[in-house]
Amino acid sequence: MTAVLEVEAVSAGYGPVPVLRDVTFAVPAGTIAAVLGANGAGKTTLLRTLSGLLRPTGGRVRFDGADLRGVRVERLVRRGLAHVPEGRGVVAELTVEENLRLGGLWRGDRADARRAQDEVYELFPALARRRRHAGHQLSGGERQMLALGRALIARPRLLLLDEPSLGLAPKVTAQIMALLRRLCDDRGLTVLLVEQNVRSALSVADQGVVMSLGRVVTAAPAARLRDDAQLRHAYLGF
């Protein structure tokens, strides 16, 4: 099993303040990795560094074996990397339909972009009913569906998701987690998930990467983190 994403000794930060130090882990193809940790552990910074919004000050990020250094953010989606940022990234001023169209604009294959859009409406019927509504009129759950659906239109191989459960009802969270699992199993999608909601993240993840104060303190199979009370106490605090 080859790794789609390899993070090697990555450091990054804002200005002189280092946030990530020496972060190393890998995500095998077709699996879900959950990055866990308290507020301020550097989880969001990690995703922003992986998608190029933040330049690493050291180390290397490999996607499908290729070094991502110097690759511009707007090129990454063409390579198959989609990032759903924290706060869901729905463009509030645009309608649901426009948000989805935006997700497929870069694609040369218009017909397939169109097809991918229809698939999103099938996947999330709630969105289909609200095509003409602006992003700011949607509920939190609908926005999450829209951001996720828009990312899927790119038909990515690697999906970076920042706090998909934030502010969502447990039932909606469970649906989204189940969907991610299905996409991995059926389409070979690889997911890197940042979550505060440790239980729901570990319920679908294959691997847990626990971060604290900008470092990876442990990376272990999710089942072990879930079941080994000692590990759980030490790193996750429950």
Next chain:
Amino acid sequence: MDRFLFLTFGGLSTGAVYAAFALALVLIWRAARLVNFAQGAMAVATAYVGYAVAAATGSYWVGLGAAVLAGLLLGALVERVLMRFVGHANPLNEVIVALGLVLLIQAVLGVVFGNGYRPAPAPFDTDALTVRGVAALSPYDLWVLGAVLVVVVLLALLFTRTPIGLRMRAAAFAPEVSRLLGVDVGRMLTLGWALAAAVGALAGMLVVPTGLGLHPHAMDLVFVVAFTAAVVGGLDSPAGAVVGGLLVGLILSYVTGYLGPDTTPLAVLVLLLAVLLVRPGGLFSSARARHV
């Protein structure tokens, strides 16, 4: 009553120019969150180009095309080599750089073309047609109204119906998210400046023959009025710019007609002040806060 009608028609015609010019300001405001204080000087520069080409070729229409093209290029150039490198830490930075650009453009125009008035012939008769004894619009006014209407419709179609328009809107509203979706935000910004300057160039070409004359400071007061129009409509709203432009054109026409032309600049300032006091976001401002 005849006088009122006359002033109304005149106000609509000048208002259309203000509307186009305000639209140019709104385009840049939406794309870059800055008021382009160099808009007037840029429009004058392109009008000089337009009338120089018109004089050389003998065709107003070739000159008009040249002015709009010069606007596209000048707008892109200003964004690429100047505004892109202005720090956004303090909003005054952009204002000061823009004011510096005004001085530069006006000085260069003075050196190249001289500071005097140059002829700027109108392509149509500027004398008002008389309909049943009432002086109404001149053929030139009709051309102005028609040209602005076409530009407004074309821009609306561009922004709402085309992929490039969707990209430009997304890049303006949410630059980071747009980049993650593969939109080249930098290029959209350049395009926004180019479009705005082209619309400004058209407005300049339209307004110069209406008694303003062509000289380096021709657009100074027009800029102030158009800025007022944009603020009246709400800097964020293209529709507001158009309505604001027409409204300001009408108000100024009545003020000039009934109170005399000396009061016009004063009326502009009073209007600006009133809008800022009563409805600072402009008539078309959306009250909702942005939450993503």
